Amino acid sequence: MDYLIKNNKIIINQMDFNIKQTLECGQSFRFAEIDEHTFKIIAHNKALTITSNNNTIEFINTTEDDFLNIWTNYFDLQTDYSIIKNTLSSNDDVMKKCISFGDGIRILRQDPFEIIITFIISQNNRIPMIKKVIENLSTNYGSKINDIDYAFPTYEQLKNITIEQLNELKTGFRSKYIRDFLDKIEDNTIDIQYLYTLEYDELKKELMKIKGVGSKVSDCIILFGFSITNAFPVDVWIKRVVEYFYFDNQDTKKELIETFGKSKFNKLGGYAQQYLFYYARELQIGK
DNA sequence: CTCCAGGGATCAG
DNA sequence: CTGATCCATGGA
Numbered sequence: 001m002d003y004l005i006k007n008n009k010i011i012i013n014q015m016d017f018n019i020k021q022t023l024e025c026g027q028s029f030r031f032a033e034i035d036e037h038t039f040k041i042i043a044h045n046k047a048l049t050i051t052s053n054n055n056t057i058e059f060i061n062t063t064e065d066d067f068l069n070i071w072t073n074y075f076d077l078q079t080d081y082s083i084i085k086n087t088l089s090s091n092d093d094v095m096k097k098c099i100s101f102g103d104g105i106r107i108l109r110q111d112p113f114e115i116i117i118t119f120i121i122s123q124n125n126r127i128p129m130i131k132k133v134i135e136n137l138s139t140n141y142g143s144k145i146n147d148i149d150y151a152f153p154t155y156e157q158l159k160n161i162t163i164e165q166l167n168e169l170k171t172g173f174r175s176k177y178i179r180d181f182l183d184k185i186e187d188n189t190i191d192i193q194y195l196y197t198l199e200y201d202e203l204k205k206e207l208m209k210i211k212g213v214g215s216k217v218s219d220c221i222i223l224f225g226f227s228i229t230n231a232f233p234v235d236v237w238i239k240r241v242v243e244y245f246y247f248d249n250q251d252t253k254k255e256l257i258e259t260f261g262k263s264k265f266n267k268l269g270g271y272a273q274q275y276l277f278y279y280a281r282e283l284q285i286g287k
Numbered sequence: 288c289t290c291c292a293g294g295g296a297t298c299a300g
Numbered sequence: 301c302t303g304a305t306c307c308a309t310g311g312a
Contacts, residue, residue: 026293123294129310130293172308177295214295235293254294277293 016081018104025278102278115225177212229270232261240286
């Protein structure tokens, strides 16, 4: 990876990357928009300001070590998205349209522990509320990483949290699900290091042992936390946009949408889902 | 006021 | 087995 350090910034040339699209396609909740090209994010116990514009990325307020050891991996920069986009676009005008709309989307490589709790919180919830609850969790239980930001709490920091304390953070009816996840780590029903060794089907089965983790949430965890791209999470947006483009607007069960996406896109299902989600939500398809 | 949100657990038939 | 209902909370 060629990079340039200049004026306290690390600068690279990078095709197929748009920070706004990447952050606003529903995979991440810990970010703040500074302007159209500049965002502040918190991940992997670090804060970062990043600008992307005209195939140039600038990493601001970070170190060379963190750039090399954290951010290149986090932003999935070693993956060639031109191949993925070409494969999905061939013989599929819907994909062609969605990809040209969100051509700089990347699938972030996020921390599984954080992603499991994040997507339990996401169920039947709205994105601004999800962001707020995660901030509550972090500021109350996470470590301070600079004068204003807090990391997402670790298992050790959360393991003794009570349902009542979770309720104070506004996790609502999902408090008991988060507590169940922590209990399952405690009694070794869930072992995240072991989960890393599993393939898609087995991993999904293990994750769905956690209360509040069903088909959609487990697919999000597999895709965003374990970077296994067979996953095709079907939420209300994906249901609407797949019905709109592929099912002649006919009401179709979520299970069937999921089967359709997985068999149509295979190992590229997760990427296809992100392009579809971003297109659907930005253009309010089906609302 | 009602409706609903990046769903899933539980209940009713 | 499938479909309906409930769930906390807050914004529209």
